[in-house]
Amino acid sequence: MIVKDESEHLNTCLESVKNYVNEIIIVDTGSTDNTIKIAKTHGAAVYEYTWTNDFAAARNFALSKSTSEWNLILDADEQITNWDKDKVNKLLQNDHFIGKINIKSNFKQNNEERYSQIYISRLLPKGAYYSGKIHEQVMSKLTRVELPIDVFHTGYFQTDKSERNLKILKEDLSNNPRNAYILYQLARQYKTMNLYQKAAHFFRESYQAADRSEGYFTDLVVNYIYTLIELKQYYPAFEMIDQMNVPLGNSPDYQFVCGIFYMNFVLSDTAKNIDFLPLIERSYLICLALGKQNEREIVLGTASFLAAYNLGVYYEMFNQKEKAKEFYEISAAYHYLPAKSRLLTL
Missing domain, CATH: 3.90.550.10 (Spore Coat Polysaccharide Biosynthesis Protein SpsA; Chain A)
Structure with missing residues (x-):
């Protein structure tokens, strides 16, 4: 130590x-x-x-x-x-x-x-x-x-090591300017600080340099897409999803962020993008299917209670109350409090 x-x-x-x-x-x-x-x-x-x-x-x-x-x-x-x-x-x-x-x-x-x-x-x-x-x-x-x-x-919980981390990462990058892993960590650091423009820049650099067999690659792609969503840069995110649907199709975290993306994309211009609405439901259903296959999550719940809760919200939005209740109950079985709260209102 x-x-x-x-x-x-x-x-x-x-x-x-x-x-x-x-x-x-x-x-x-x-x-x-x-x-x-x-x-x-x-x-x-x-x-x-x-x-x-x-x-x-x-x-x-x-x-x-x-x-x-x-x-x-x-x-x-x-x-x-x-x-x-x-x-x-x-x-x-x-x-x-x-x-x-x-x-x-x-x-x-x-x-x-x-x-x-x-x-x-x-x-x-x-x-x-x-x-x-x-x-x-x-x-x-x-x-x-x-x-x-x-x-x-417990080190990530309500602690801020940004200043220290940035200083060392920048030093490391100056010695290894095309190192995909350093670029990825720098991007993650900027995302943690809500500096999404800088995060997107370094995620893009890392993505272009990364070996797809690396253990961090899925997390790189998922966090890159979340960052593009924050920036409302939907078409670069579309391009990323198009490239990653096959190689990362069995990742619950990837499918989960796809669901988040399609929801934000539809809401950005509902009249224009309404045809993409079914892809929200599809993404979360795939998450749950992957959970049953014991595919490993990075963020716990993306293949179970978080995906089920988002499906509940989706169905409730369209007044499909029985379906909403079904998926809230799946989520609530994991003691997920937002799902229990929604059940009380139905």
Whole structure:
């Protein structure tokens, strides 16, 4: 771990992981609170490190202090929620892979608390290392394997690291001007700040440079479309959807944003665009079908309660109350409060 002033989170993190690891390596980059004291109460080896605006360098310094054959990387605002010890230990008998763990995060969207999930390379064999000043990535040609390890991350919830992130991302981009991943992260940062023109520019640059096999590609496309919707740039969004219907057709998040797009497009000029109305319904029905096929969501609910709720709204709008009630009930079964509220009014 690399930490600084994490006394609020560190104890919870270390309590969650202590039964699964043999040693704890903490690299502190200048804490002035009780971070180091808390780390030492958990038996951690603590090393001081001068921060240089380079997360990969700090990660690699921490890895250099480990005596273990395998290394789990965590941040202080993360905690282990599930770890299948038997399955993980069996897999670790083979050292020819990089382990990906499922990281679930909460964030604010439409004045609601929502959750996302993504598998990230975090369990590394000795010798693997990081590259990238921020949103650092593991540099290895080894196969990536998903492990039965779940982590809950609170770092995106009501916190603002924009100034720090932008500074480092811009530095990184100046050294790698055509790096699709840096461009994508810069675009996401601007979108988080509601600077949609800048976000669209960098999403477009990233999209043009990206390898479609990269794990972040679906999220890139989905967030690019959301950004174009915010800017009311419907025809570039149409072009994107036309290109992505086949390669991303099995992504609930992609189908969900298509539903959002068609709704906004129809409402922008109802008389002119009314023929696209059925595509709203179609998109959300595909979301639910993909959910039944267990296709993985990035944002939780796009293949279940969020899609069902939006269908309920769609049917209610056309006074199809029985259909609206049916889909609100599907959504409410997931304890989605807006769906429960709509049911009370029908």
